[in-house]
Amino acid sequence: MDKLIIEGGHPLRGEVNISGAKNSAVAILPAALLAGAPCTIKNLPDIKDVANIIDILKQLGAEVNKESHDKVIINSNTINTYKVDFELSKKLRASYYFIGALLGRFKKAEVPFPGGCDIGVRPIDQHIKGFEALGAKVIIEHGIIRAEADELVGAPIFLDVVSVGATINIMLAACMAKGTTIIENAAKEPYIVDTANFLNALGANIKGAGTDEIKIKGVDTLGGCEHTIIPDQMEAGTYMIAAAASKGDIIVKNIIPTHLDSISAKMREMGVNIIENGDSLRVIANTRPKAVNIKTLPYPGFPTDLQQPMSVLLSISDGTAIINESIYDGRFKHVDELKKMGAKISVEGRIAIVEGVPKLLGAPVCATDLRAGAAMVVAGLSAEGETVISNITHIERGYENFENKLIKLGAKVKRINEED
Ligand code: EPU
Secondary structure, eight states: OEEEEEEOOOOOEEEEEOOBOHHHHHHHHHHGGGOSSOEEEESOOOSHHHHHHHHHHHHHTOEEEEEETTEEEEEOTTOOOSBOOHHHHTTOGGGGHHHHHHHHHHSEEEEEOOOOOOSSOOOOHHHHHHHHHTTOEEEEETTEEEEEOSOOBOOEEEOSSOOHHHHHHHHHHHTTSBSEEEEESOOOOHHHHHHHHHHHHHTOEEEOBTBSEEEEEOOSOOOOEEEEOOBOHHHHHHHHHHHHHTTOEEEEESOOGGGGHHHHHHHHHTTOEEEEETTEEEEEOOSOOBOOOEEBOSTTSBOGGGHHHHHHHHHTSBSEEEEEOOSOSSTTTHHHHHHHTTOEEEEETTEEEEEOOSOOBOOEEEOOSHHHHHHHHHHHHHSBSEEEEEOTHHHHTTOTTHHHHHHHTTOEEEEEETTO
16 A cells, blocks of 8 residues: 655645546446436546446446546446445445435345445435335345335435435435425535436436425436536645645636635635635635634535544644534544644544644654545645655545645655555
8 A cells, every 4th residue: 555755844836626526426427327328427536436436337237438537438228237246335435326326227226335434423324214215115134235116206305414425315216206206404515416417417307406405306217418527625625725734825726616615714714815716716825824613514514524634724723723523423533643743632522622733743644534634635735844644545535646736736745655
């Protein structure tokens, strides 16, 4: 396994292009299973999670042609099984979307429990409640979720928790159900709108995506389409935070700035200058940021996926900040690593109290999960001296070409083999 070595203290400067959104891509690729004709999907991020989803599509028998690093054509008329392989499924969280997609198309799905980052309890009871409401029988046996229905019939479904995964999975299963499904208390993340737009382009009838009530009128068949994945707001937010932590001045390009409103607002509160300009924004940070409190919430609130990188910026801010992680009960695993770099953070359950220090000092640290890894990179960029980050395979799951994009921004980053 490789390691990243970062020599800190070089402000990021220049422009960075943001890739397609991971969490859209990992939903839209399984959604292509529902299509009756080939689909062309563009602006796909070149990351491990996408490669893993494509491996599952191929294992099911779909034809996947990679036209370029960010474009694939999928023909799912060649699918020959409704059973997802155990080893492939546990490589990532989003393998759960194959339950909704296979159920929606073949009325039958067998998907082993998904993997993904260890950030706390991650049940899928709301997905199952949705499938059952549509008439599926769902049983869990030997770590495999088996769902089956004679026919799927639209139904009202009120989600007990706002869940990105359950909202999308129910949309997938309901597209070709008989009658109308209404998802209430639906998640509103941009990935949900992106997936609904893709399904509608195939011929589905989904209204209200992006609000908390989504109405899906079942249609008999779906065709093919060409779709471009939206930009990744978490990748963009990570670069914005990295720019501020390194006291840099960068332009983040190819984004939808409204998707970043909660992040821009917080960073402005901290004294960082953010200037929006069409599909890009400039981040200028030349002074020490002020401490602010954050509470993670479903979209449009502050995203849990940027809590870990943001905690690095808070750890070098002026003052004391309180972080309330309301989505996951185990998303502070990076704190012990940050403490090795001199951060002063105490964690009590879902609350972290961050006492800002003037600077972090480089140290050997570990990427304990995807966003924790991004946080360690941000910490390394801001720190005095050298930071060595191990276990970077987590980072590769979600960030396209991270070190090269950073090097282009002037960072001193190098990848070495663990054995070196
Ligand atoms: N929840 C339940 N029951 C369910 C589903 C969720 O109790 O059936 C709870 C979860 O335990 C959590 C909350 O509801 O407390 C929200 O979970 P959600 O279902 O929204 O999360 P997810 O679909 O598993 C996606 C992203 C995550 C992101 C969350 C929240 C994908 C593949 N993953 O996960 O992304 O943190 O939404 O926005 O879309 C990441 O990119 O680093 C990442 C972890």
